[in-house]
Amino acid sequence: MNNIPQNIPDRAAKKERTLDIVNRGLSKRYRAERRFRFYGLSAIIASMVFLSLLFISIVGNGYTAFQQTFFELDVSFDPEVLDKQSLATADYQGLVKQSLRNMFPDVSGRRDKRMLYSIVSSGASFQLRDMVLTNPDIIGQTLPVWVPADDDVDMLMKGHFDREAGEGERRLKDKQLAWIDQLVADGKIEKRFNTTFFTSGDSREPELAGILGAAAGSFFTLIVTLLLSFPIGVAAAVYLEEFAPKNRWTDLIEVNINNLAAVPSIVFGLLGLAVFLNFFGLPRSAPVVGGLVLTLMTLPVIIIASRSALTAVPPSIREAALGVGASKMQMIAHHVLPLALPGMLTGTIIGMARALGETAPLLMIGMVAFIVDIPGGFTDPSTALPVQIYLWADSPERAFVERTSAAIIVLLAFLIAMNAAAVILRKRYERRW
């Protein structure tokens, strides 16, 4: 009996002590957990901040490129200048100059006239030529024509130039500013949607430069890449996963595929230069070579993705198919492949998205080039979208800064679309067991 009252406080003290230890440690553990969560959260916030900074700076720089300044000129299509015999080579520049002189009759002197002519883009004369060639009936008439302004004027209208700077420090002189102000007052100058940017190839005049040429080059390159890398990648994955024996050779192949996926892309460019250009003699700067090089680069990605898609198909499906008498080929073609296909396609799209953004391998095979004509086939010289961005970023004219950002926006839009397609495909068709 004596022991019990003695024992109870003793026990209670003991119990209290464990609880104390737990309680004492508890807040510390909570704190540790909160810190741990905070680290994770701040990592996400940091990456979101960087991502939004990237987007804000690109969109902030680039959105103005989707607009372009145009002038309204009253062009008289003078039959004396436009000789019916040689419409293609007539002096259209002269027509542009004549209409400018008509608008500003007080301008005289060689220097002043030169300054006046320079506010209109050199593309204006080609625009007039195309108008006359498509419709020769306009000869003899006087029509108002909207022509693109020079890139310096465009930059001024978009507020990228400091008007207050001294005259010697500006690209546009005081007189030119006065003419432009007069045009603004007359409503003969306005900003319009920049269709040229989406419908023409590269140009050294920012106001005439467009991304269609680069987009077409990227398109042809990716078609070649897709047509080659998808069947080859899937076939390789199926063989390795379903047929190949497990031995030292297949292990070696597997290790090599994994290594290949991590090889820097410039190496593939050098390989392409040595094999496709120098050995097979394929043309330089052609999308077909670009496609072949990018195939080498995306193949490992597709093989790895396809293999994991195949392993995800449960063995019971294979066994059931074989059990009802299907041959191995029927089992693969009718049951395993359809179930693994969404995963394979996802891998392919992600591989293609990477190929779309690649410049380094294209550098070696001559696709970093100035190409005005829009490529119409697999062997025409062409560039790709990221190469166009690189070339514009290196151009001295200031108007190319916004065009670089605009081209990046277009490239990002393509990438986001492709990745979204991969996500949708996975959401819709992927089956989990």
Place this chain on the structure above:
Amino acid sequence: MRKFVTLTAIVFFVAALFAPVQAGSGRDYVSIVGSSTVYPFATVVAEQFGKSTSFKTPKIESTGSGGGLKLFCAGVGVEHPDITNASRRIKQSEFEQCTQNGVKEIIEVKIGYDGIVMANSKKADPMKLTRKDIFLALAKDVPDPAGGEKLVPNPYKTWKDVNPALPDKSIEVLGPPPTSGTRDAFVELAMEGGAKKFDWIAAMKKSDSKAYKAVCHTIREDGAYVEAGENDNLIVQKLEANPNALGIFGFSFLDQNMDKIQGSYVDGVQPEFEAIADGKYPVSRPLFFYVKKSHVGVIPGIKEYLVEFTSDKAWGAEGYLSDKGLIPMPEAERAKYSSDAQSLTALTSLK
């Protein structure tokens, strides 16, 4: 049915692989490679040419002067380029390489001049440098400041150390990497020009030309000179952000950014269009392109491209190339090179 599909697919792949080999045997556009300095000018001409004639627009790759000449000299045939741009003259070794590979007749066309400028932000005062200052500020080894004919590792930290007339700012210069033609020209014209002001270094040229070159052409590597990559726009942006830094690049970038940056005086002359054109500004170099004569007539448009490039409306004093920042040659020189180009006079040897 399935067999048929598989078969067509296989045929298609084989065709896709081999079709280009056949298509590659002819080329109906001019292929141009070479210097990134000439690229902005050549592309303007190519575009004008493509738009105003019935020929296709030439394809222009920016490979650098050395890379371009290597491709150009690799041989004769449609798979090799027709024209290469260069921001320096062809070297004897390259000329021999060309001859060895069957490229025997080369037409040399000088197109104009390019000034290399050292510029800083408008927020700071313009620098008044001499070539000697540039050499002392940027060379790896400089003559001992204590005197004597001895080289010591560059001890200068600020511009004031180099020349008491200059501001007390640390030396910070952004410039192109060694692969760049601009860098080659800069060390040759500005640094070597400054080094020659020391009589005993100039005397080395005769006695030990290798050591002379090493002294004149080696840029310091202790952080005062920052290799900023080939992208000159990037250098301009960095100068704007850092008023203490100087940048080295081609004149056309200064010309396009006059509101943000200013060129430094070199030997008392500011890099302005007129000063470079009449040769007063000391750091300027000629630009060239080279044409493979055996391709003229085989590839359509080469001759017409030459005519367009050498016309007054392109490279003349008021031509469209001068709007892009090319410094035109004097009238007599233009006449010589344009008649050489149009009569397809080949280069016989390098004088």
